[in-house]
Amino acid sequence: MALTFLVRACVDWLAGDGGHTIATEMEETSVKGLHYIDVRNDKGETTKAALEIKFKRIAVLPPIGKQKRYPALDLTITHATERGTPKGRKPIGSS
Incomplete structure (x- = not known):
């Protein structure tokens, strides 16, 4: 049985x-x-934003301190970034 998960990562893992x-x-x-x-x-004004979608199968490594105990995972990474610089608002994903 195959399992599928969607995870949002806030850490730029080694690959x-x-x-x-x-x-x-x-990149x-x-x-x-x-x-x-x-x-x-x-x-409260609405504008359209274009997201550039990229995806790739990548071997993702566990944190350095855990690499002896855990294997790399072969994951499909989906990456979405806003195209261009927005006017009148912060870019999507900025703090």
């Missing part, structure tokens, strides 16, 4: 051979598609 991170691999991956969403600014 591949351990010499780079997930973010590095995703080198081409955009596979665009997804448009409505976003509200601080004044």
